[in-house]
Amino acid sequence: MSGPPPQLEKKLGAFHLWGIAVGLVISGEYFGWSYGWATAGTLGFLGATLFVALMYTAFIFSFTELTCAIPHAGGPFAYAQRALGPVGGVVTGLATLIEFIFAPPAIALAIGAYLNVQFPGLPPKLAASGAYLVFMTLNIVGVHVAATFELFITIAAIIELLVFMAVVAPSFSWAHFTHSGWGTAPHFGWEAMGGMFAAIPFAIWFFLAIEGVAMAAEEARNPKRAIPLAYCAGVLTLVALAFAVMIFAGGSGDWTTLANLNDPLPEAMKRVVGQHSAWLSMLVWLGLFGLIASLHGIIMGFSRQIFALARAEILPRSLGKLHSRFHTPHRATIAGSAIGIIALYADSLISIHGQSLTAVLVTLSVFGALTMYGASMISLFVLRQREPDLERGYRAPLYPVLPVIALVGAVISIIAVTYYNFTLFLYYASALIVITTLLTIGRGNGIKRRASSLLSK
Template identity: 35%
Template sequence: MGTNKQSMELKRTLTPLHLWAIGVGIVISGNYFGWNFGLAESGYVGMLIAVVFMAIMYGSMSLGISELSTMLPYAGGPYSFARRAMGPYVGFLTGIGVVLEYFIAAPTVAIGIGGYISFLFPTVNTVVAAAVMYLIFMIIHIVGIKEYARIEMVLVFIALGLLVLMYFVGLPQINVENLFGAEGTALIPGGIKGIWAALPYAMWLFLAIEMLPMLSEETRDVNKDMPKGILSGMITLLILSLVTTTVAIGLAGIDVMSTATDPLPAAIAATFGNTYWLAQILASVGLVGLIASFSGVILAYSRQVFALSRAGYLPNFLSRLHKTRRTPYVAIIAPGIIGLLLVIFFDPNDLILIATFGALISYIAMNLSVLILRKKEPNLPRAFKTPLYPITPIVSLVLAVIAIFASFFANLSFFFLNLIIFAIASIYYFVWAKNNINTDAPEERFVTEKESENNEKH
């Protein structure tokens, strides 16, 4: 049995610096692509308000998941938190939300990569570019997590350097009228509804930092390193989100930014021209930011699919590990093929709404897990405790619920599509998954051992 348990576990190699790089890297494409789609209704001020609300939500949640990851250090991450707090059904739905988030995020970012490539080479097909990216990074992830982390650090430092360069060049050229409109113009074109509509896109500036707990099994000292990685990454992203939105909108204005598929080169080009050196650099080397996030979301969906499969909720073949590399190669490849098909058939604007809905389901579950486990199991070892508990998880929980309703306003059809997806997942759980749970998987074993202890006491 011991050998079987060991064969199901991942290799521990990650340090706090690796975690920071992966956390920032998986999100950083939000600065390069996606955040701007809500601007037509929100304007700069409405977008800024939406960003602040989402920063509070993610910041509060980051403190909560830092606590949870030291208590339950498993690849299941969000699924394992909800499983422990609220049982297997809620754990499964949380896992589906996470898979939906990252599985959809991968083709969304791939489309963004295609947009940047077409800025430089208009003849290059978006699908071809996406297929090449999928192939390259699936191979890298199969080779190993440590090798990927090293590559990710290089990508992140280049992407950060480019953003800082844009700030230095762009800040002195900001046109205040682009930010606040001409005299007599509404600061927030859509009013409160405009802010609500911007929330799913403001999420794109932070979405995925919460994937880091899924790397707990691959972190050398999870109790010390995981909170450091999560919180340092969140602080970095907060600073970037505020400055990027201000500089880009200040340079190009709402009309240009609200429709741009390559917002940063478009912002520089609006002020300096398409041939300006920084516009060209952002369009070419700026791909690094998107690639960093693309590679990160492959890591995220593969770990959640692997954990759910290992625990029996998804078919067993999805948790197969490479014999020498100890990487979940099937969980890397299979969703990647399906994601590539999504690139062909769907618009990125709509895909973002699916990804954010799945994410918000998992956020609600994780915040509830912090609250429930403090009450239900106060004596669980917590190397990190959420500051200002219970206010912190409650604030994040309330904002996540508000953001879910924002997705309702953004696109009613896709809101109901998301509900249908979770309804189908529920049917699948009760028909198949419920009867195939593997109690020897780490996330499940930890729960069943606790239940056995409780039964013995009674």
């Protein structure tokens, strides 16, 4: 007789989940955010980051209620399906997939660029593909192994950021940071506010994907205790690191030389310690830890989202199978990684009006994330009204103030990103509508076929 089908294993504690929460995001401290300086200047971007940090803090302290009440591998998909019905669930699940599928290629490209600096003969995209294969395999081997590795490299990445701040601290000056602080605007006014508005996507990169812990909720030993600890500590860790890294880098010298770089931290340190310093070599090499932590963690996140959608028979059921030995969603992991690897080589297909491949991938991820944030906060309000007796284990503090702040912040942010990326938004929205329609119709037909089969018996 065959045994019961394999189940996701409950092996993760609060410390592992904190490592996942921070690790999912920490690459955002190493690259991507400095483009906000080019858009808004240091002071303008500081304002945009304050706004986004407030939104994310309010969101996480509210979102944790949903994760504790419904500890499901589908995360936002499961919450929206319960609160908003099948269509709401499908839209939210697909938006989450878009966020988690298209962020890893951007991070993998950054890993390839880092390695190409050290090994000029190594093509960046080949290195990026290799990184995918390595961490796809590690995710399949087992959740405890994957989470322990994530925790280790996350701690190493945090230590490296602290080392960076300590090394550049002697050259720090507020005069450096505030010089031409509003960018092209001469002073604070409408032009400066426009720059802050345009810089919101780069501020979001500081925090994008922290909600991925929700996809590991089924694998937590005690989700109602571990998840609040991990989420709250994680978002506070990231807020502190984001502001510290940005301020120390901007105050170390002429910030305008860092504004359009993929590696602002090594360049900022180079001004202080010189081109051939051992400190600089350490930063370049250990800087990879931050990128690896995010790539590895987001692969874990999208594999659980695909698995949950397949288990709900929205995606093909074969993607909802678990490995018989490792009890991990191996098919979902492979499928999501394959899409990401294809995206690495899709420059001509997804380049929009001269934007780089990385910029397009990041913006697509941001669209998916903001859609999911809004849907999740609406789901929180609906479930509070419809299911007041639902066992939650954790309740959002200052309700309804924090969820409202998160929802309004998400709406403002998606307006900002859409305004400056309207063509890409049209592609995103059209794809979301078409795929949702097809999946909803297909799911409805499948339910009808199963019902007819049962009636015939």
